[in-house]
Structure formats: C-alpha cells, structure tokens
Amino acid sequence: MPPLLMEAENLTVTYGSYAALKKVNFSVFEGEIVAIVGPNGAGKTTFLETVAGLLKPKEGSLKFRDRNITKLEPFQRRKMGLMLIPQEGNLFPSMPVKENLQLGAFFENKRSTEEILNRVYRIFPKLQDRTRQLAGTLSGGEQRMLAIGMGIAANVKALMIDELSLGLAPKVVGNLLSILRDLRDETGITLILSEQSIKALDVADRVYGLEAGEIRFTEDAQQLDRDLIKSLYLGA
C-alpha cells in the first residue's frame, strides 16, 4: 500500500445556512487516480475548492503530506505540491499561451521552467504552435489543453482537475484522460478528477460517489457497477 497523501476528516462547508459539504471523509494515496462522481450540485467543486484553499471549511480538517493544511492559504498549499485546475476561468485570458504556462510553473526556476514547458509541448504539440497567441482567443478544446498544461507545468505532487470533460467531445476527453494516465505512470503524480463523464472511470483506480454534500460510497473503479453509477449519479 502506498503512503497516504491527502486526508479530509469531517469536512463541512457551508454557504450561509446551506451545507454544501456534510462531514466528508476522503483520502488519497500517493500515485492514485481518484475520480469523484456525482450529479450537478453534489458538492464536487466545493470539495475541490476547499482542498485547494479557496474556501474555508466550517468544520473538519485537511491533511496533506502529513501536515495539517486546514488553515493554509492557497499559495502555501500550491507550494507544498497541491494544485487545482478549476472547471471555468482557469486561464489568464489576456496573456499569451507561454506566459500562462510559465505562471503554471510559478515555483520553478528559469531553467527548470524551460524543461517543463518542453515537456508540456511534447504532450500538447498544438500549444507549441501557439505560444504567442493570447489564451482567451484559443478554442474551447485548446483552452482546456492549456489549463491542463498549466497543471502539468506546475510539477506538483497532486493535481486536481474539476470537470475535465465539460464541453468537450468524447474523443477529446478520452485522449486527455489517457494522457493523464500516462503522466501518472511516468511521474507518479496523484490525480483527483471530479467528473460527470463515465469515461473517467476508465482511468481511475478508485471512485468516490458524492451526492447532496455527502459521500455515498467509495469503491475500486474496476468493481463498480457502471450502469448503476450512470443512472444514479451521472444523469446519462
């Protein structure tokens, strides 16, 4: 069993009187690919934003690499190797592609940034053709590529991606997912994906089911009854 990387205990997050997350317990082991599935409004985004530090939990605690990070700011968590690519607004639209990637690699020095950018370009050759184009003018698929490229450039221990498949053609989603799995196999990065697409289950090791702010199940991805999941959580 690989060591525990991240652990959430009794995480409760509220918006006013509405509880978006209720006593959520969640753990991820190093090198795992974990998918969080659930219908719209289940609390997937809230959960990821809380782990990234954008939202502060009302109760509960978060541990990352054996450190309590509940009170840390987003940039401190990023420095420790935890990064979130949100589902929307994940680019700096008036900056060129290359500067976006450089900001993704914020904590790297100049030389390692170049190396990392080359790695991103190998994975997404399309981005290399457009290094000087403003991010806001890319197509939807290219923007998602760039956002994931920023996550890869971040060179973190754990990368969280919120709704990778949103608005993308199934084939593109399949490609991105296999790219991510290869990345994990190559670098040992831990991935946490929140997904409404059943395809995510193809690459995931483990699946959490989230509904109405509560964890309903956690299961090995291989042992899941996919049709059941599809009808219950993915609204397909």
Added chain:
Amino acid sequence: MVLQGLITGIIIGGILSLPVMGVALIYGVTGILNYAIATIGTFGAFTTWLLLPYGLLPAILAGLLTSFVIGFGIQQFLLNPLIKKKGNDLTLFFIITFGIATIVAGLTKNFFPRPTISIELPKLGTLFIADVAVDINKVIAIAIAFSILLVMRFLEKTTKTGKSWIATSQNLKMAKLVGINVEFVYSLVSGIGCILGFIGAFFWGVLYNLTVNTGWDLCFLGYIIAIVGGIGNVWGGMISALIMGVVISFAGYWLGGMWQSVALYVILFAILIVAPKGILGSERSV
C-alpha cells in the same frame, strides 16, 4: 501665450498623471479605489523636505520609502484582513481609504514644523521651447512622470513580481491557485501606488508650494481624472491627466484661478456624458 498655456498644462497634467496612475494601478490589481495615496505621498514629500539638509538623494529615498511603507502597511494590516472578512466592497473601501486620507493629512499637519513647503532643487538652467522659457527641473519632472509608465511596463514584462500583479488583475482565483501570494501582491501594489503619489507630491513641491491641502487636491483630482480616463486604465488615466492639466492651465489664464475647478468639472461631466466608462473605457487590468 497659447504655447505657454499648453506647456504649463502638460507639466500640471504630467504631475497629476502620477497619482492618477497610482489610483489606476491599485484599482486594476486589487479592485479597491484607494483615496489615500496622494495624502500618503504628500506625507512622504514632507519627509523628504524635512531631511533635505542631509542631502537630496537620501531625503528622496527616505520619502519614497516612507510612502511605500505606509501604503504597504495599510494594505497588509488593515485592508487585506477586511477583504478576507467582508469581500471586496467598492463603497466600503472608498470610505475606509477616505478615512485613512484624513488621518494621514492630519498627521502631516501636526508632525511637520511647517504647513507649507517648497522643495528647493539645484537650478539646472532654463530651456527655450519656441519663445517660452521652461525650467529644466520641470522638464525632468515630466520626463520622470512619463518614463514611470514605461518602467511599470518593463517590470510587468520581465519580472515575476510584475507578472504576478498582471495575473492577479486578470484572474484572481487562478492567480491564487498557481501559487501567487495575492495578499502580498495587493500590499506591494499599494506601496507602489503610494510611491507614485509621492513622486507627484514631490514634484508639486519642487514646482509650486506643497501644503496639506495640495495633498487633498492631488487625491481628489487624481481620483476624478482616473475616472475620466476609464478607472483602472493606466493609459486612459495618463491621457485624461494631460487633458485636465491643459484645461486647468487655460482656465487659469483666460478665466482666472477661481474658474479652474469649474472648467474642470464641466469637462469632466461632458466626457462622462459622452463616454460613461471614461476615455479609454474601464478595465480591471493594467
């Protein structure tokens, strides 16, 4: 006569553009309309004046540093915690920074031995533009005012810190996620904004007389000129500062001093009726 008025106008406009750029920069990055930067800059200019006997350069550095530290400190220890608690409320922070401006102006009045100062620089001679005599110090003032915009662009393009403030102004959430300490960026930018306020007040003190009230005027003018230029838009602020400078200058010549502010407001309202978002449009980016 016209040329003289134009030159005076450009000089006034150039000096005004400094606090205007400060307001625009801070708003662009933090979303706060900071009213206090010119009073803080005036405090810094008074500090420079007080320390002039110890040499010009150390005095200028001291004034610069004082302004930066006050601007940085207020953002870091007062405004940032408030943003965290209350969110970014435009009106709330306007009122708070207005209060800070009042306090700083009061301190300036009580802290320094004289209410009106004039900063004496070594005379460098006179330059003739057509037939108009212009003090070289004034030319230097304008050159510095305009080059600051270029310096800022340079910082934004080449340094990580500069990129951080651009990133923060474009996408706050993502800036946090890629690892930028946005609170520090806010404080830094506020400090830099106050340095711009200082440079403006300093040159005002070199060319004219600087009083606590001048600080208020610079605040107020800086503020409305920033709005006319398109709040948050540094270039727009610069252009509108020059227009306003020329308006002030000609109104003074042709209509008399008491009509200067009337002319200013007429132009202000006219521009806002034609272009409600300001000359170059408002944007939260610099």
